[in-house]
Amino acid sequence: MSETESVSHRHAAGPYFGRFGGRWMPESLVAALDELDEAFRAAREDEDFAAEYLRLCRDYTGRPSLITEVPRFAGEHGAARMFLKREDLNHTGSHKINNVLGQALIARRMGKTRLIAETGAGQHGVATATAAALMGMECVIYMGAEDTRRQALNVARMNLLGATVVPVENGAQTLKDAINEALRDWVASVENTHYLLGTVAGPHPFPSMVRHFHEVIGDEARAQLLDTQGRLPDAVAACVGGGSNAIGIFHAFLDDDVALYGYEAGGDGVESGRHAAAITLGRSGVLHGARSFLMQDEDGQTVDSHSISAGLDYPSVGPEHAHLADVGRVTYEPVTDAECMRAFESLCRTEGIIPAIESAHALAGAGRLSAAWTAEDADAAAERIILISLSGRGDKDVATAADWFGLLPGQENDPTDETGDAPQTGVQA
Amino acid sequence: MSAQPTTSRTAEAIEAARAAGRTAFIGYLPAGYPDRDSSIAAAVALAENGADVIEIGIPYSDPVMDGPVIQQATSEVLGRGFRIDEVFEIVAAVAAKTDAAVLVMTYWNIIDRMGPDEFARRLAEAGGAGAITPDLTPDEARPWLEATDRYGLDRVFLTAPTSSPERVARIVEATRGFVYGVSLMGVTGARSSVSDAAERVVAAAHGAGAPRVCVGLGVSARRHVEEIGRYADGVIVGTALVAALRDGGPEAVGRLAAELSGREGRD
Numbered sequence: 001m002s003e004t005e006s007v008s009h010r011h012a013a014g015p016y017f018g019r020f021g022g023r024w025m026p027e028s029l030v031a032a033l034d035e036l037d038e039a040f041r042a043a044r045e046d047e048d049f050a051a052e053y054l055r056l057c058r059d060y061t062g063r064p065s066l067i068t069e070v071p072r073f074a075g076e077h078g079a080a081r082m083f084l085k086r087e088d089l090n091h092t093g094s095h096k097i098n099n100v101l102g103q104a105l106i107a108r109r110m111g112k113t114r115l116i117a118e119t120g121a122g123q124h125g126v127a128t129a130t131a132a133a134l135m136g137m138e139c140v141i142y143m144g145a146e147d148t149r150r151q152a153l154n155v156a157r158m159n160l161l162g163a164t165v166v167p168v169e170n171g172a173q174t175l176k177d178a179i180n181e182a183l184r185d186w187v188a189s190v191e192n193t194h195y196l197l198g199t200v201a202g203p204h205p206f207p208s209m210v211r212h213f214h215e216v217i218g219d220e221a222r223a224q225l226l227d228t229q230g231r232l233p234d235a236v237a238a239c240v241g242g243g244s245n246a247i248g249i250f251h252a253f254l255d256d257d258v259a260l261y262g263y264e265a266g267g268d269g270v271e272s273g274r275h276a277a278a279i280t281l282g283r284s285g286v287l288h289g290a291r292s293f294l295m296q297d298e299d300g301q302t303v304d305s306h307s308i309s310a311g312l313d314y315p316s317v318g319p320e321h322a323h324l325a326d327v328g329r330v331t332y333e334p335v336t337d338a339e340c341m342r343a344f345e346s347l348c349r350t351e352g353i354i355p356a357i358e359s360a361h362a363l364a365g366a367g368r369l370s371a372a373w374t375a376e377d378a379d380a381a382a383e384r385i386i387l388i389s390l391s392g393r394g395d396k397d398v399a400t401a402a403d404w405f406g407l408l409p410g411q412e413n414d415p416t417d418e419t420g421d422a423p424q425t426g427v428q429a
Numbered sequence: 430m431s432a433q434p435t436t437s438r439t440a441e442a443i444e445a446a447r448a449a450g451r452t453a454f455i456g457y458l459p460a461g462y463p464d465r466d467s468s469i470a471a472a473v474a475l476a477e478n479g480a481d482v483i484e485i486g487i488p489y490s491d492p493v494m495d496g497p498v499i500q501q502a503t504s505e506v507l508g509r510g511f512r513i514d515e516v517f518e519i520v521a522a523v524a525a526k527t528d529a530a531v532l533v534m535t536y537w538n539i540i541d542r543m544g545p546d547e548f549a550r551r552l553a554e555a556g557g558a559g560a561i562t563p564d565l566t567p568d569e570a571r572p573w574l575e576a577t578d579r580y581g582l583d584r585v586f587l588t589a590p591t592s593s594p595e596r597v598a599r600i601v602e603a604t605r606g607f608v609y610g611v612s613l614m615g616v617t618g619a620r621s622s623v624s625d626a627a628e629r630v631v632a633a634a635h636g637a638g639a640p641r642v643c644v645g646l647g648v649s650a651r652r653h654v655e656e657i658g659r660y661a662d663g664v665i666v667g668t669a670l671v672a673a674l675r676d677g678g679p680e681a682v683g684r685l686a687a688e689l690s691g692r693e694g695r696d
Contacts, residue, residue: 024565024569025564026493028590030589180493184496285542300513300538300539302491
């Protein structure tokens with residue numbers, strides 16, 4: 001699928017990515033978005049800003065993050081070698097901190113004193129609450145009421161960090177409704193408040209700005225592979241919800257002869273209707289300020305998404321991904337809950353690393369890719385390298401995983417009694 | 430006042446109010462709330478009690494500009510399986526039974542999904558005067574400008590206290606019918622006082638050449654209408670009417686409309 005492009009896909013500045021992107025927003029927010037765009041562009045050119053951001057990445061986040069070869073995990077799927085980009089080792093446990101620190105610095109430069117953010121599973125909320133604590137800013141996190149119940153520990157984490165968590169009771173009470181509520185707050189509070197959007201979706205300048213702060217993932221990984229292996233990978237695999245870790249790791253490789261794979265949340269299977277695979281579904285629409293692929297019905301009403309991974313449970317996707325899918329530079333495929341949880345378990349047992357369930361979608365996709373290569377030509381496959389974005393650690397997912405595998409006290413569904421596949425019970429919406 | 434011929438039915442309705450010495454009264458109700466027939470009856474009651482322009486809101490899954498009262502109403506409508514076809518039936522019924530100009534108010538993805546041209550065609554066919562699009566700015570509006578031109582529909586854009594002079598000029602230029610001035614920085618919802626930002630918003634749009642500027646977001650009492658009428662060409666009321674419909678049905682909408690339009694007790 002990696003076609004040779006004469007035009008570079010890198011550094012697309014927005015607002016448009018091909019026929020996607022843009023800014024469908026209430027007029028009340030346009031001035032704030034323009035101000036943010038200007039502040040971001042000024043910051044990007046400012047050496048002091050870059051130095052401050054790099055210092056925080058190094059001394060606070062712990063960058064550069066490692067790359068780790070995972071031969072035992074790779075061996076379970078096929079002949080190809082696999083390397084993980086270890087964003088799970090960042091402070092707060094995922095790639096989210098890269099974007100949060102960058103935007104919080106910009107907000108401070110703009111004189112904002114209050115940060116608001118949406119969160120699904122709580123990773124972005126925790127990261128934002130962390131940055132607010134670090135910089136002495138007020139912080140309010142909007143979280144679907146359903147998610148606050150599922151992720152009570154993360155709510156407590158945010159509270160410990162000094163943030164206020166507002167449960168959102170509207171709609172499906174999940175991530176998209178949290179974004180709606182954060183936007184409503186922002187319309188009324190824009191004078192002193194920055195909306196710290198957590199992914200590469202939303203109106204311009206968010207998609208290109210959030211990507212900018214995550215480009216470090218791919219830049220580091222590319223240099224690390226060149227340094228240790230003397231070569232580029234053959235493929236890069238990342239999970240895609242809104243798509244921030246994926247765009248961050250893909251960006252460095254867009255102009256290389258490297259195949260790029262984004263794995264969407266296939267939920268119970270795309271044919272079941274219970275999934276979050278907006279690109280696979282392929283319907284163009286406008287949600288939260290950008291044109292992209294969108295899960296919607298015939299009338300244009302947003303359809304509720306579903307995934308075992310709260311972080312991928314979003315009915316749209318960042319507009320740059322929609323464009324990269326459109327032009328064929330990146331291949332996007334769905335990974336079901338069951339496939340993802342098999343990869344999750346496999347990484348735990350073969351490598352001693354508990355991944356975020358989001359990241360396990362990328363692991364499953366990489367396994368599928370290696371298996372296909374190996375079936376085709378095992379010797380050639382053994383010469384190939386897959387770089388996988390391990391976007392977060394799985395501590396937050398232990399309860400979900402324990403439930404899935406029937407490990408909770410009192411659960412009768414012991415997976416060792418089954419015929420080898422993931423148990424069918426355990427996760428029932 | 431305006432001797433110029435106009436092709437805008439919304440403008441005609443506002444100018445007719447002006448000619449009668451009144452501030453135009455623009456009332457919002459959600460399509461299909463609490464059910465199809467009651468929403469038609471409520472809109473008719475609204476027109477019979479002084480509304481010059483009626484906005485029929487299209488229920489949408491992600492209404493980021495709506496406050497809790499309207500959200501509650503529209504999510505109830507969506508919950509009973511509302512389909513877009515119903516909007517055109519309601520617009521047709523209200524347009525047939527009243528003299529008011531009937532606009533729809535809709536988030537962009539509803540139009541986008543149907544296709545701007547098809548949406549405009551069906552709206553015009555139903556007797557609608559045009560549409561208000563709260564999450565569409567002139568920057569992204571080219572297909573909508575073309576479709577509304579083709580079918581002779583009005584298109585109402587919003588202007589905010591934070592809009593720059595350049596943006597206000599662009600909004601005024603793109604608009605047909607009236608410019609919708611947002612009086613508060615916030616989502617919809619009845620408030621006890623109307624921000625003084627409203628007067629500045631209206632002055633900016635008038636200054637940029639808008640013949641008609643109406644003010645919404647926050648209006649709930651006759652004194653707001655009188656206050657706004659001193660500088661604006663029309664007053665937009667939404668949440669207070671929806672709350673009245675929720676609590677007292679179409680009759681309550683009629684009573685509140687009469688009070689807001691200053692007709693109370695006259696008939």
